[in-house]
């Protein structure tokens with residue numbers, strides 16, 4: 092993660108621009124005065140830089156929630172802020188000059204909005220969830236040039252490694268997305284996907300709500316799969332296999348194929364490790380045999396005038412509100428020039444969305460972008476809208 096360690100953080104006069112980077116405003120965490128967020132706009136991307144006061148020094152880095160697709164833009168913003176505020180840099184892992192060509196020029200790395208707005212591919216789509224080292228998805232994309240692959244991962248170093256390989260191998264049929272795959276499935280149009288690969292997902296034995304395989308994931312997979320399309324789960328964990336089998340078989344109608352120690356065309360890094368340890372490998376393949384209705388979700392994320400006062404909003408800090416099928420957690424509260432900013436997690440328990448909400452003179456807006464249009468997010472929004480109305 093790119094960062095600068097500085098002897099002391101200094102504020103600039105907001106708004107101010109440098110080298111094509113706009114610094115719009117600063118948000119101070121009300122409950123933890125060692126944390127601030129700086130709003131940045133660069134190349135049409137809105138994101139935050141995070142300032143953290145540490146013992147005898149400060150840290151400036153990108154905020155995880157709003158991290159832009161290109162790491163080069165984070166580098167540029169960090170250096171521009173340091174220059175404007177005349178920061179004394181103690182240590183840094185940001186290259187001063189050199190651009191990361193792979194990341195800047197790559198068109199394979201997509202933001203989730205690319206898929207949310209009118210994604211209508213003209214070929215079959217295959218999705219790999221949590222591609223890790225990328226061995227499997229890169230192999231598949233090279234072998235099947237007529238199929239569009241979407242690789243989804245949340246581990247940034249793995250993403251960067253695969254982006255480099257896409258450039259080196261000159262692949263134009265592999266798109267990469269840094270996003271939670273469980274939320275992503277809700278965006279994809281119905282009946283367009285040939286295969287969904289979930290290979291060696293983290294078993295999360297102690298936090299089962301974080302598992303990729305769940306009733307709602309299987310439901311969405313069935314919807315996006317074409318007739319004859321397959322969801323392929325491969326795991327070395329007997330416990331995860333048993334949990335998944337139970338989850339799949341609970342559906343009223345389903346076709347499952349079970350395999351033990353089946354070899355597939357390419358062995359991933361994890362698979363090699365388990366094979367060396369002589370662990371068993373389990374496959375559950377679910378075959379979809381029904382055409383699904385088109386994806387259509389009604390509703391929007393607008394707010395009416397906010398009636399709660401700033402003080403009342405500040406008191407929401409750490410509160411968790413539950414509604415039928417979901418929740419809203421008011422994680423952090425920030426003071427901004429003319430109002431308040433909240434960091435929220437909201438939506439369904441197994442696939443929550445993390446986002447910011449700015450409330451300025453009675454006008455509330457999600458920042459920097461709207462939540463994903465899912466049924467639960469819309470219910471959470473309606474619940475929030477009512478709460479802010481008082």
Ligand SMILES: C[S@@+](CC[C@H](N)C(=O)[O-])C[C@H]1O[C@@H](n2cnc3c(N)ncnc32)[C@H](O)[C@@H]1O
Nearest residue numbers: 221222223244245246271272290291359360361
């Ligand atoms: C155990 S690794 C397996 C990687 C690869 N499939 C393989 O077989 O080598 C699991 C990967 O899934 C990713 N992951 C976990 N939860 C995810 C989610 N909700 N959405 C996308 N990726 C996820 C992790 O970052 C990790 O790289």
